[in-house]
Amino acid sequence: MGIEVKGPKVAGSEAILTREALALVERLHRELNARREQLLARRAERQRELDRGQEFQFLPETKKVREGDWKVAGIPKDLARRFVEITGPVERKMMINALNSGADVFMADFEDALSPTWSNIVVGHQNLKDAVRRTLSFSSPEGKQYKLNQKIATLLVRPRGWHLPEKHVLVDGQPVSGSLIDFALTLFHNAREQLDRGTGPYFYLPKLESHLEARLWNDAFVLAQDSLKIPRGSIRATVLVETLPAAFEMDEILYELRDHMSGLNAGRWDYMFSLIKKYRTRKDKILPDRVQVAMTVPFMRAYTELLIKTCHRRGASAMGGMAPFIPSRKNPEINEKALAKTREDKKREATDGFDGTWVAHPDLVQISREEFVKVLGEKPNQIDKLRSEVSVTAEQLTDTRIPGGSITEAGFRNNVDVALQYLNSWLLGNGAAAIHNLMEDAATAEISRAQLWQWVRNSARLADGRTASADLYQKVRDEEVAKLGGPQQGRLRDATEILDGLVLSQDFSEFLTLPAYRLLD
Incomplete structure (x- = not known):
């Protein structure tokens, strides 16, 4: 049967979905998809082990890697200074604003900040092509013109995670991996152009749960570079350490990708979601309101300290959170108030030893940069800050105690509200939603719905003495839907049905984007 495109017609798609580009997608799928599915099955098996009471530990079989004396490949010149990285979806106007923002790096996102409608995916690749060739422009309905400055941020691209399918492209009737199609189309259309311009095909890799998943990415890199006759090592990857299992395999992940590696990033929101997900049935691991889980609580502190030490020991950049x-x-x-908190957060990251940080809005670029300049001055990074005094145990990485932490009605209600608003936005085609002066993406919505499931399933006690229950959830949900204008607004009816399924189901759904994706075009 070969490869088939089943998506609705998108203007200009013939320049993206060329026969040669789809041939690369097909080859990657045929050679790597079986392993991808095996690794996803291993995730489920590991969850069953955790549900039976097994604890996380550093892998005994990879002790030699952790203790070995090795480093990752040298960092390319345009990735040496990464004080401030701005992120956003592959949407034309937002890309121009981000690339022009003064940030060192722009991460163009096909993952948590993008609603993966077929149109968004195809147009996103058109936008990437234009950005790489410096021809990206936009005219607003009001007639305002946007175009790229002479000096722009270095471009990195984040494909979707290993778990997400692309239902509009089939090989022998089977959906291809969202990861592989995003990666293949990006590389095919842009790698040679990027290399000719003195940069390279740089990626952010999301949601990895093991070094074996990193090995799969490395094999995809080698296969694709060879197929396109691009020198091996041209691709560089920064891996988001945003799952609890990955925190126990940071050395191993760096090692597997060592010829293509440039750094690790502390993906704080997904990391919190992952901890809730992995310990979802554990009454002793229940977290309080999301706003109370600061970066200074024990398990978050241990994770970031270990990340900095591990990266710098191996010659890789350590990137801070959003x-x-x-x-x-x-x-x-x-x-x-918010800018003061942002300054405090970035000051702590720079002082701890991070080489840079993430922001969601151009107005935060300068104040974040200032905190890194205060610490680093003219130095491009602080990879020489080895943090050899840091020693983190498995117990510290999973120590969820937060003194004074509590579950409040306000926290419960906020989770319902954020999840509903985000799902509504996502179903309407917008994956980066401004809610209560925060840029919410899939990760923060995941925290919201995961906490609700965990609190209800474990009958957690609220600060006012009430018990989290299905009845409480349904009461609060109805009130929040009414505040948003009722179920007839946008796609709130669908959003409510999805959230009900996520919160009230006996089984925990691994990612909210999986059931929600079925309702996207």
Whole structure:
């Protein structure tokens, strides 16, 4: 049967979905998809082990890798300084603003900040092609013109995670991996152009849960580079350490990708979601309100300290987490408080030894940069800061105690509200949603719905003495839907049905985007 495109017609798609580009997708699928499915099955098996009470540990079989004296490949010149990285979906206007923002790096996102409608995916690749060739432009309905500056941020691309399918492209009747099609189309259309311009095909890799999943990515890199006759090592990857299992295999992940590696990133929101997910049935691991889980709590502190030490020991960049605040033009008081918190967060990261950080909005670029300049001055990074005094145990990585932490009605209600608003936005085709002056993406919605499931399933006690229950959830849900204008607004009816399934089901759904994807075109 070969490869088939089943998606609706998108203008300009013939320049993206060429026979040669799809041939690369097909080859990657045929050679790697069986292993991808085996690794996803291993995730499920590991979850069953955790449900039976097994604890995480550093792998005994890879002890030699952790203790070995090795380093990753040298960092390319345009990835040496990464003080501030801005992220956003592959949407034309947002890409131009991000590339022009003054940030060192822009991560163009096909993953958590993008609703993967077929149109968004295809147009996203058109936008990437234009960005690489410096021809990206946009005219607003009001007639305002946007175009790229002479100096722009270095471009990195984040494909979808290993778990997500692309239902509009089939090989022998089977959906291809979202990861592989995003990667293949990006590389096919842009790698040679990027190399000719003195940069390279640089990627962010999301949601990895083991070094074997990193090995699969490395094999995809080698196969694709050879297929396109691009020198091996041209591709460089930064891996988001945003799952609890990955925190126990940081050395191993760096090692598997060592010829293509440039760094690790502390993906804080997905990391919190992963911890909730992995320990979902454990009454002793229940987290309080999301806003109370700061980066200074024990398990988050242990994870970031270990990440910095591991990266710098191996010659890789250690990237800090997201500042999600969106400045308000109407409320200077909100701005003042939020900007102060952002400065404090970035100061801690720079002082700890991170080489850079993430922001969601162009207005945060300068204040974040200032905190890194204060610590690093003219140095491009602080990879020479080895943090050899850091020693982190398996117990510290899973120590979820938060003194004074509690589950409040406000926290419960906020989870319902954020999950509903985000799902509605995502189903309408927008994966980066401004909610309560924060840029919410799939990761924060995942935390919201995962906490609700965990609290209800384990009959957690609220600070006011009430028990989290299905009845409480349904009462709060109805009130929040009414505040948003009722189920007839946008796709709130579908969003409510999805959230009900995620929260009230006996079984925990691994990712909210899987059931929601069935409702996208």
